[in-house]
Every structure is written in C-alpha cells, then in structure tokens.
Amino acid sequence: xxxxxxxxxxxxxxxxxxxxxxxxxxxxxxxxxxxxxxxxxxxxxxxxxxxxxxxxxxxxxxxxxxxxxxxxxxxxxxxxxxxxxxxxxxxxxxxxxxxxxxxxxxxxxxxxxxxxxxxxxxxxxxxxxxxxxxxxxxxxxxxxxxxxxxxxxxxxxxxxxxxxxxxxxxxxxxxxxxxxxxxxxxxxxxxxxxxxxxxxxxxxxxxxxxxxxxxxxxxxxxxxxxxxxxxxxxxxxxxxxxxxxxxxxxxxxxxxxxxxxxxxxxxxxxxxxxxxxxxxxxxxxxxxxxxxxxxxxxxxxxxxxxxxxxxxxxxxxxxxxxxxxxxxxxxxxxxxxxxxxxxxxxxxxxxxxxxxxxxxxxxxxxxxxxxxxxxxxxxxxxxxxxxxxxxxxxxxxxxxxxxxxxxxxxxxxxxxxxxxxxxxxxxxxxxxxxxxxxxxxxxxxxxxx
Amino acid sequence: xxxxxxxxxxxxxxxxxxxxxxxxxxxxxxxxxxxxxxxxxxxxxxxxxxxxxxxxxxxxxxxxxxxxxxxxxxxxxxxxxxxxxxxxxxxxxxxxxxxxxxxxxxxxxxxxxxxxxxxxxxxxxxxxxxxxxxxxxxxxxxxxxxxxxxxxxxxxxxxxxxxxxxxxxxxxxxxxxxxxxxxxxxxxxxxxxxxxxxxxxxxxxxxxxxxxxxxxxxxxxxxxxxx
Numbered sequence: 119x120x121x122x123x124x125x126x127x128x129x130x131x132x133x134x135x136x137x138x139x140x141x142x143x144x145x146x147x148x149x150x151x152x153x154x155x156x157x158x159x160x161x162x163x164x165x166x167x168x169x170x171x172x173x174x175x176x177x178x179x180x181x182x183x184x185x186x187x188x189x190x191x192x193x194x195x196x197x198x199x200x201x202x203x204x205x206x207x208x209x210x211x212x213x214x215x216x217x218x219x220x221x222x223x224x225x226x227x228x229x230x231x232x233x234x235x236x237x238x239x240x241x242x243x244x245x246x247x248x249x250x251x252x253x254x255x256x257x258x259x260x261x262x263x264x265x266x267x268x269x270x271x272x273x274x275x276x277x278x279x280x281x282x283x284x285x286x287x288x289x290x291x292x293x294x295x296x297x298x299x300x301x302x303x304x305x306x307x308x309x310x311x312x313x314x315x316x317x318x319x320x321x322x323x324x325x326x327x328x329x330x331x332x333x334x335x336x337x338x339x340x341x342x343x344x345x346x347x348x349x350x351x352x353x354x355x356x357x358x359x360x361x362x363x364x365x366x367x368x369x370x371x372x373x374x375x376x377x378x379x380x381x382x383x384x385x386x387x388x389x390x391x392x393x394x395x396x397x398x399x400x401x402x403x404x405x406x407x408x409x410x411x412x413x414x415x416x417x418x419x420x421x422x423x424x425x426x427x428x429x430x431x432x433x434x435x436x437x438x439x440x441x442x443x444x445x446x447x448x449x450x451x452x453x454x455x456x457x458x459x460x461x462x463x464x465x466x467x468x469x470x471x472x473x474x475x476x477x478x479x480x481x482x483x484x485x486x487x488x489x490x491x492x493x494x495x496x497x498x499x500x501x502x503x504x505x506x507x508x509x510x511x512x513x514x515x516x517x518x519x520x521x522x523x524x525x526x527x528x529x530x531x532x533x534x535x536x537x538x539x540x541x542x543x544x545x546x547x548x549x550x551x552x553x554x555x556x557x558x559x560x561x562x563x564x565x566x567x
Numbered sequence: 568x569x570x571x572x573x574x575x576x577x578x579x580x581x582x583x584x585x586x587x588x589x590x591x592x593x594x595x596x597x598x599x600x601x602x603x604x605x606x607x608x609x610x611x612x613x614x615x616x617x618x619x620x621x622x623x624x625x626x627x628x629x630x631x632x633x634x635x636x637x638x639x640x641x642x643x644x645x646x647x648x649x650x651x652x653x654x655x656x657x658x659x660x661x662x663x664x665x666x667x668x669x670x671x672x673x674x675x676x677x678x679x680x681x682x683x684x685x686x687x688x689x690x691x692x693x694x695x696x697x698x699x700x701x702x703x704x705x706x707x708x709x710x711x712x713x714x715x716x717x718x719x720x721x722x723x724x725x726x727x728x729x730x731x732x733x734x735x736x737x738x739x740x741x742x743x744x745x746x747x748x749x750x751x752x753x754x755x756x757x758x759x760x761x762x763x764x765x766x767x768x769x770x771x772x773x774x775x776x777x778x779x780x781x782x783x784x785x786x787x788x789x790x791x792x793x794x
Contacts, residue, residue, distance in 0.1 A: 383787065386673065393671060394756055397651040410654040428725060429751060432764045457653045461755040468759050529758065 125288035126281060133280020134273070141269045148265055156237045156255050157220060164239035164251045167196070171243060179249070183207045193254040195225060195236050201246035210250065218242050222255070294323040298330060310338050351399060354527075355392065362388035398528040401458075405535035410455055414563075417456045418449040419491055423484050426460060430467045437475035439497075441467075443482045450486055453562040454540050462536040465529040466495040466555045474499025477552050489561050498552040507546045533557065569593040570615040570685055575605030575631065576647065577623050581670075585618070588674050589681070602626025612640050616684055618677075621648035621659065629662045636663040643684040647672075656754045675788035679740040686736060699734040702794025704773070704781055706734050715777065725750070726769050733782065733792035742789035766790055 171179040176198075183196050187209055197208025205213070211226040218240055226233040238252030297315055304312040313334065314327035362385060369381035404410060427443035434441040452459075463482075470480045474497025483494045502510050511530045533555070534544040542559035572594050576582040579600075586596045597614075599605035602623040609617050609631070617635075621628035632644055643665040648655065651669040659667040665687070666680050699706040703716045711727050713720045722730065728750050733741060743762045747753050766782070774780040783791045 386787075389671070393651075394758070397669075397756065401652050404652050404654065410652075413654055413657055425751075429765075430761060432768055433759060433761045436764055455654075457657060457754050460753055461653065464753075464755070464757060468757065468761075471759070 122285075122288040122292050125291065126284035129284025129287055130277060130281030133283065134277040137273055137276035137280075141273055145266065145269055152255075153222075153237075156253060160220065160237045160239055160252045163196075163253070164241060164249075167249060167251050168241055171249065176243075176245075176247075180207045195227065195238055195250065195252040195254060197248075197250045198243075199248045199250065206247070208250070213248075213250070214238070214240075216240060216248055225254075227254070298323075298327060301330070305334070310334065310341070347399070347403075355395065358388055358392050358395070362392065395528065398532055401461075402528070402532050402535040405458065405532070405539040408539060410458060410539060411563075413455055413457075414453055415456065416451050416453050419452045419459070419493065420446050420448075420450045420484055422456060422460060423463060423482055423493060426463050426467060427482050430464070430471065434471050434475065434480055437471055439471060439475040439478055439480050441471075441480050441482065446484060446486075450484055450491055451561070452491055452559065454559065455536070458536045458539065459557075459559075462533040462557060463493055463495070465533045466493075466557070469529050469555070470495050470497040470499070470553070473497070474501075474552055476500075486561070491559050491561055493557045493559075494554060495556075496549045496552060496554040498549065501548060501551055501553040502546060504548070510546065511544065530555075569595055571613060572596050572681070573599065573605065573609055573614045573617045575599045575602065575609075575617065575623065575628070576620040577601060578620070581620075585674075585677065588678070592678065594681075600624075602628065602631045606631045606634055609635055609642065610638060610640060612642060614642050616681060617642050617644045618681070619644055619646050619664070621646055621650060629659065632662050632664055643687065645677075645680055645684060653754050673788070675740065675785075676742050676744065679742045679745060679789060682739045683736050683741070683745065686739060699731070699737075701734050701737050701792055702779070702781055704734070704794075706731060715773065715781075720772055722769075722772060725765070726772065729765060729769050730773070730792075733790070736792070738791065738793045740785050740788045740791050745789070 167179065167182060170182045174181075179198060183198060184207060186194055186196050195209065197210040197213070198206045199208075199210075199213055200206055203213065209228045211228045211230070214223050214225055220237070220239050222235060222237050224233045225236050225238070234254040236252050236254045238250055241249045241251075243249055301312045301314045313331045316324045316327045316331065318324075365381050365384040365388060369378050369385060372378045372381065424443060424445050427441055431441045467480070467482065474480060477498025477500075479498050481494070481496045483496070485492055485494075511534050530544065530546075537544045537557050537559065540559045541563035542557060545556040545558060547554040547556065572589055574582060574586055574589070574596055576585065576598070577600050582598055582600070586598060589596050597608065599608055603625040605617075605619065605623065606626060608614075619628045619631060623631070626634075628646060628648070632646070635642070635644070644663070645666045645668060646659045646664045647668050647670060648659060649670045650656075650659075656667050656669070665684055668677060668680060697707070697709070699708065705714045707713075708731060711724075713722055713727065713730060729746065732746065732750050744756070746762050746766070747757070770780075770782045773782055779794070781792055781794060783793060785791050
C-alpha cells in the first residue's frame, strides 16, 4: 500500500475517532438530560398517586386514576391491577411484567394501535395490588432520534472530510519528500551538484532540505579535497621517487665502492623522506576523519609548550634566532590529544625556525580567553603575503619549491588537520613583520559519536 | 652473548631478513608465521625477547600481546607495524608492549631497540646499581649529579636525562627515534635535526677538554656512549 494512501487513511481514521468522541459526549449528555426529566415527572406522579392511596384508600385512588384519565393526556400511563392480574382502573391494554421500581418498557395503551416506549413506576400496594403510573416518552425519544440521526450524518461527513484532508496532506508531504528523493536519486546517479529546493517558509521540510544541502556541500568539499590530494600526492611523489630511482640506478652502475656506499645511503634517505610524506598524509586524513579522539585526555598546555620550547631552543639558537616562551603563571588545562598537539606545535615552531630565523626572534605564547585556548608561534621573518596564505596551508602547498631538502609542505596542513580534530582552527596572520600562526582550540571539544 | 628471540612475522621476506641479521649478531631466533602459533610458543616464557608483527593471520599481534600479558608473561615485546600514525603507536604501547617500531625500518634501528630491550631485561634481573659508570664518567641517578674524571659537569635537566639514557645503554647504539621516544616521550617524526643539536650540546659539555671522547656518532644509525 503506497504511503500516500496510508497517510490519508490514518488522517481519516484519526478525524473519525476524534469526532466520535465529541459526538458520543453530546449524545450521552442529551440522552441523559431527556431521560432524567421524564424520570422526574414520572416519580412525582407516582408519589402523588401513592399519597392519594395512603390517605384515601383504594376508592380514592381509583377516583384519582379516573380523574387523570379524564384529562385525556395521550402520554399518561396509569393503571391499578389487583392480585389476580385484573385491571381495576387505567388505560393499559396489557400489563407488563411485574417488578417494583422505575424502568423504561414498551407498553400498549388501550385504544391505541401500536405499543410505545414509556417510562413507568410500579408500586406494590399492601393488598397485593399493583399501581402502575408513567408517561409515554414520545416527544423526548423523537428528539433523541433526530439528534441521533444528525449525529450519525455528522460522523460520516467528518470521516469523509478527514479522509479528504488526509489525501491532501499526504499529497503535500509526498510532494515535499519527493523533491528530496529526486535530488537523492540524481546524486546516486553521480551528479553531486544537485541541491534540494528550499522554500522561504522555513518549515521542517525546509530545515531538512537545508541540512541535506549543507551535508552535500561538505561531501562535495571533501571529495574535491580528496581529488586535490591524490592529484598532488601523485605529482609530488614523482620527484622524490625519480631521485630515489636514479640514485639506485647509479649505485648499481658504479664500480667505485665509496661512491656506491654514498649512493646507497642516498637511496635510504630518499625512501625515508617518501615514508615521511606518506605517514604525514595518513596522519592528516586520520585527523580530518576525527580518529584519535578516544586518546583525548586532560593535560596542561602551558607545560607542553614549555617542553617544546626547551626542545627547540638549541635548534633556533643554531640558526641564529632566539626562542622566547612566555609561560603563563597558571596551568592551562586542555582536553585533547597531547602527542598530536605536540606535533602540531612543533610543526609551527619548525616552520618558524626554518623560514623566520633570519628575523632574530621567535616567540611562543599560550593564553586562554573564555573557553578558547590559543597557542601562538610568531617569527620576524619574511612572513606570508595575504594572497598566498590559503596556498600555504594546503597540502604540498610549499611556497618556495626550490627547498626540496626540508619538509614536503605538509607541516601547516597537518597542524590545521590537528586543529580540526580538536574543533579548532589554524589562523595565519601578519606579525608585522613576520608570520604569526595561531592554533585556536576550545578547552573541551564537542563530543561526537 | 647470544639470546633467545621469538620472531612472529608472516611476511617471509622480512622474517628471513630479520632472522638472518639477528643470528649474525649471535642470537638464536625461533620463528612463527601466525599469531596463534606465536602465542603458543611465547607462552613457555623461555624467550628473552619477542618481536611481534602487528598484523598477523589467525590472531593479530595486539591480541597475542594482550593474551601474553594476561597470562603474566612479562617477556619484553617489540611490536613491528605498518600502522604508522601517532594514534596507532600509542595504542600499541598501551597494550603492554615495550617498544613499537614502524615499518619500514632500518636493521640498525631494529638492532638498537632489540639490544636496548635485552639490556633492560638484564637490568631487571640484576637490580639497578647505585651509580652508572662509563670510563671516567660517573652518574648518580639519585642526586642526578654527573662527574667526569672527578670534575662535576653542569647539565640541564633534559641533558641529564639524555646522558642517563645513553649510560643505561652503554656500548649500544641508540637511534634518534629512540631518544625522541624515550627521553622526550614524543611519538612523531620531527622534520628537523632537533635531536642531533641536543646530542651535540651534550657532547660539548661531556667531551670538550678531554682526550678521549665518550659520546660517539655511529654513521647511518645514531649515537653510542662508550669508554
């Protein structure tokens, strides 16, 4: 059964049930009111007659019955029946079964062709006679019947209307979902540029559509990134591999054992460099995919930065720069991956030493603002012009391609990926002069599942 | 002095290359080619060292390691793995291995680590000596004071840790990665010669003004502290 029909039937059924509840309530109330008013009248009449009997005896009662009949009210029911079942006075064509108290029963009055529904009270008198009094409930029941039939019609109409609403609703929902499904279908057929139409109403469907579009944008960006990465990986591995290949070839050709040893050492160095590129690329993709979050723990970032500053101090000094670290006076607890952040910071410091040593001073600083921790590495080197900063953080985006010996241009890309792993960002800025790189990290990244 | 080493490695080429090299170093090497067989052999506890590949048929390396540790067999274990990310290394070490070496590696690197692990085994049997002596160098681990030929050397805390690690591996090659992992506890590969700079600083304080150098560079492998 198609969903549209199911939704229509469900809506129809729900409308029917809610109407049934309302109509049932109306019916019960009106019915009870009508019956209660007849009950009251009949009780009063019975009380009057029994009072007459108590004060005046049987003869007075018969007189009272005759008087009542004289009014010729067609709805009056009254009879006195003796112990043998004979009607002493009254207008009953036949006596109903004897049972004391109030009830409704079908009775036939004398001189009338058909029996009627009536409310009666039966009272047992001391001499085993039965006093029956009551009213034919004609008009009350007639109102009820009209009411019942109109309620029944209302119910049917309500059910039909519900079904109609259901059909319209189902059609609307089906249409909105259909739009999304069409887009999904086209995407499955490899057209990632498709987007779900979003109206200006801002309803749940629009929100869903917008979310799906955002997801598609992200997937598209990731695929583009992946394409760029594989392209550049294939391209950038070409030169180290060819250097490796020629070194190996030359080592096989040469007769000089000293030269051969040198060449073989170069083979090992080149393959190590290749492996380093591959592991860094792997580390980047893993961080971007949020693996490694299970190894997050609390640690003092100020202490880690101090450790790294101490580690790189001699290297900076050797290159003619002074490494300065302003250690904060209090600990800076951060929930993160200590090893990976150590690597990210060391990449920034190594970059600063590599490209900014000529400027003299390299400054490392950490600080906290609200729930955000920032680690800054600033140098006084040439810096990176604004229009080339995006390029610098890209994988293999080394700006000076002539420096092939150190680094493969992956340092900033890895630092950025590690920042992303921590829900943070890598910011490149002008240190006036020089480069200012900042890792901005939340103290406690949002838990993902 | 030869030792008993269990090599659990499914790649025949790697296994025979390693077995050959270790045998040449005077060790006796037993081989297993899957995790289950490796675990079975390792459980008799007679080995001085287990070299365990991480990705093995039947039972993977980390499961073998966990089973060994659960059975209270504390033979040193060196994990070999092609899983090179920082997270993988930490996982490997947290499973109870004593060292973690990423493929591809040089034989010199493997040998240096094997020797360091065997040495640790020795030290465990023979309780740590109060003082470490290398030639005329004297290290007191309790007071962290260092003297050479009776003259006190003024070392920074990290330089002291570096020297103590060298001294505990006296006469054995120590690689740059080992220093980074053991002295700094970092498990990434720095792109610079930052470790060499630290070693040469230490060397200046240690050997300058003395005829006989103690801290040697071993070409293609690393460094060695020896009298």
